[in-house]
Amino acid sequence: MSVVVLDIGSSSLRSSIVTSDGRVKVVASETLSVVTEGAFRIEYDANAIAQSATNVLEEAISSHPAQLRGLAITTQRATSVIWSRSQRLALAPAISWQDLRTSTTCLALGSVGIAIAPNESGTKYAHLLGQISDQDSDDLALGTLDSWLAFYLGAGHITDTTNVAMSGLTTTDISGYDPIRLKALGIEQRLLPSIAPSYGELGVTKHLSKALPLLCLIGDQQSSLFGQQCYMPHHAKATLGTGVMIDVNLGASPPKFERRGEHGSYRIPVLGTQDSILWGVEGALLSGGSSLEWFRSTFLNGAAVEDVGRYASKANPLDECIFVPALSGLATPDWDFGARGVFLGVSRNTGRSELANALLQGIAHSVADIVEAIERDTAKEIEILRVDGKMTQSSELLQYISDYAGVTVQLSNEIEATSLGAGMLANMFLEGVHNVTTYQSSRPYSYRASLGPKLERGSKDHKHIRQRWQQAKELSRFQIPALSQVKFQ
DSSP states (O other): OEEEEEEEOSSEEEEEEEETTSOEEEEEEEEOOEEEESSSOEEEOHHHHHHHHHHHHHHHHHHSTTTEEEEEEEEOSSOEEEEETTTTEESSOEEOTTOOTTHHHHHHHHHTTOOOOTTSSHHHHHHHHHHOOSSOGGGEEEEEHHHHHHHHTTSOSEEEHHHHTTSSOBOTTSSSBOHHHHHHHTOOGGGSOEEEOSEEEEEEOSSSSSOOEEEEEEEHHHHHHHHTTOOSTTOEEEEESSSEEEEEEEETSOOSSSSBOTTSOEEEEEEEOSSOEEEEEEEEESSSHHHHHHHHHHHSTTOOHHHHHHHHHTSOTTOOOEEEOOBTBBOTTTOBTTOOOEEESOOTTOOHHHHHHHHHHHHHHHHHHHHHHHHHHHTOOOOEEEEESGGGGOHHHHHHHHHHHTOEEEEESOTTHHHHHHHHHHHHHHTTOOOHHHHHHHSOOOEEEEEOOSSOTTSHHHHHHHHHHHHHHHHHTTSSHHHHTOOOO
């Protein structure tokens, strides 16, 4: 028994076949190109994404026509689209979750007691509506990429709990949309998708060569959480992708805070079922893999990810250069959207190897900051961090994460755990299993490698290295004062 998974990341989209025993075969992939990029603007061509999605799905269908029992969709969250229902056509470029152009709107809303962050979709929807003046409002629809693709493929205008929670538009329990927030942004509820569980019988495609039941619709981070088998409370994972996201499953009990904890992590639903919600907390680094990509293209002529580690391994151990990966600002724990990247401690002896090492250390320090923030906000220690994503190809980065965060890092057997998670949830439904914790007992977690810290947490050396990082991070802050005023709270 198999399902096809459509996985939309921040740099590529792919289709994969996921079998009921947890095997993943990537069938086809296409690049997801940013069409507009600047200090505040990051946009995608939503129609090109839909066409690419169709292409990779059709390739999967043609190669495995008899095996496929359904479709699962997992996408980057909060990237926002406006489209014509009748034409099945996006009417403006999709606004990325990383786009900051609506920051002033967020400030204005905050002044009247409505907290919405610029990396949520609510103000992006309002901005998109403001761009459309000559379209019949009855024909308009709004949604994030999951909604757009579900609609484009004919499965309906829907979203799931994990995606809609990143809109800033819902009630506290995520059971529906908050009319006060909608009114403040001038958004009519009829334009928005209905909220569905993350898995189940969600619809059937009409615009593919084979009609496939849509069995799972879920945000990418929550999908990778289950792809790494974090079914039980206090299991934690990190996805080292374009952004770095750390998620911890808390089970049926939500965290004590409604949006953001005192130390900078934030509440998320990790799964929406027919009857309930499983909760968790998340922390984010906005520019993880994107910092690595920038460094590779700028300094290493586009060398592979593992080449960055090879350069770093040759660095002078006495060099104290360090990099703050704040190309799009700082998220957990600082939440300074106006911060920007900084190299600290560059000397005449600093070369590409030292810069590469500084980059990996900066990403690892950021991960350690997130781990500490989540531990403080939940009063629970993270002892094991399961990791996936393309940056896991750097063993040097994984060791730095273990050293600075003081955790055991377990490298997932499946680098594309996001696709695996969505596929396993869809297969779980097909098997009639409705409680993810029962899945845990029959599928023990296995991993490719385990790295323990070589540096004792709280030791003199550890404190020195972490203090050096804090000095560098402080220099990165408040580079764009207007953006630094905007807080995710």
